[in-house]
Amino acid sequence: MKNRFSIVLAFLAASITSASAQSFPSHPLTIVVPFAAGGPTDTIARIMADRMGRALGQTVIVENTTGAAGTIGVGRVARATPDGYTIGIGNWSSHVLNPAVYQLRYDVLTDLEPISLIANNPQLIVSKNGVPAKDLKGLIAWVKANQDHVTQGTAGAGSASHIGGIFFQNMTGTKFQFVPYRGAGPFMQDLLAGNIDLAFDQAANSLPQVRAGQIRAYAMTAKTRIVSAPEIPTVDEAGLPGLYIAVWHGLWVPKGTPADAIAKILTATRDALSDLAVQHRFMELGQEIPAARPADARGAS
Numbered sequence: 001m002k003n004r005f006s007i008v009l010a011f012l013a014a015s016i017t018s019a020s021a022q023s024f025p026s027h028p029l030t031i032v033v034p035f036a037a038g039g040p041t042d043t044i045a046r047i048m049a050d051r052m053g054r055a056l057g058q059t060v061i062v063e064n065t066t067g068a069a070g071t072i073g074v075g076r077v078a079r080a081t082p083d084g085y086t087i088g089i090g091n092w093s094s095h096v097l098n099p100a101v102y103q104l105r106y107d108v109l110t111d112l113e114p115i116s117l118i119a120n121n122p123q124l125i126v127s128k129n130g131v132p133a134k135d136l137k138g139l140i141a142w143v144k145a146n147q148d149h150v151t152q153g154t155a156g157a158g159s160a161s162h163i164g165g166i167f168f169q170n171m172t173g174t175k176f177q178f179v180p181y182r183g184a185g186p187f188m189q190d191l192l193a194g195n196i197d198l199a200f201d202q203a204a205n206s207l208p209q210v211r212a213g214q215i216r217a218y219a220m221t222a223k224t225r226i227v228s229a230p231e232i233p234t235v236d237e238a239g240l241p242g243l244y245i246a247v248w249h250g251l252w253v254p255k256g257t258p259a260d261a262i263a264k265i266l267t268a269t270r271d272a273l274s275d276l277a278v279q280h281r282f283m284e285l286g287q288e289i290p291a292a293r294p295a296d297a298r299g300a301s
């Protein structure tokens with residue numbers, strides 16, 4: 001009798017698990033952006049959230065949990081309930097540089113499960129319009145002549161924008177002041193206002209402002225020019241050969257998220273990335289969608 005009772009209980013538990021797997025997602029999901037609203041990670045997250053939400057049949061909310069160069073937001077995802085409803089977006093900055101620079105309370109390799117690479121963009125070396133330099137060599141000369149006063153915005157100590165500036169300093173023998181913000185969105189506001197001089201900024205954030213004539217671009221940190229901005233030279237062409245920086249973005253969920261939820265999120269991610277409207281928007285923002293994404297090896301359909 002006792003045995004039969006246990007079998008019924010096990011059967012009920014299995015049915016509940018399978019029903020909840022089938023119904024995932026039954027309520028809105030959240031994509032946690034570890035940087036401020038209005039920046040490149042936020043822009044990419046909002047494009048993905050909108051399209052993934054349609055694929056999943058649920059709203060995907062974008063939540064900006066900012067601070068400490070992205071570590072607060074990534075920590076929030078690492079500690080979230082692993083039920084598929086919390087997804088983290090991050091980049092080379094938040095998921096590679098931060099663990100290399102900081103002692104963290106989470107481990108990106110053991111506390112998070114990668115879903116997919118999304119897209120990749122170089123940085124642009126940009127300045128406020130008030131800087132008199134006309135090209136990269138002129139900018140380097142101007143920085144050398146004014147290094148006690150020159151300022152560069154960063155998305156926090158150890159972020160990609162900070163590391164880009166450090167590479168630039170090392171390669172040009174210059175020194176200037178870094179000013180940390182909660183992301184590239186806020187430092188762009190100060191660059192536009194002329195409160196800071198320089199930025200090493202992802203194309204997704206700076207290209208729209210360059211096109212609008214609000215800031216000046218000197219070079220991009222890539223071997224080849226961006227299709228949607230062919231007028232901007234590469235660092236090799238502009239006189240700083242080899243300063244290549246690619247800032248890729250990807251999606252993660254907390255470790256322990258059920259496989260069926262991961263498969264559905266991956267399918268929605270693939271749907272979004274193969275949508276021509278998303279591809280066009282990414283192309284305008286200087287994003288390159290990688291042909292092969294590592295998490296594809298999961299084989300989810």
Ligand code: MLT
Pocket residue numbers: 035036039040041042091093094155159160161182183184185202
């Ligand atoms: C942001 O959205 O603020 C950026 O992705 C920060 C960065 O440069 O890593």
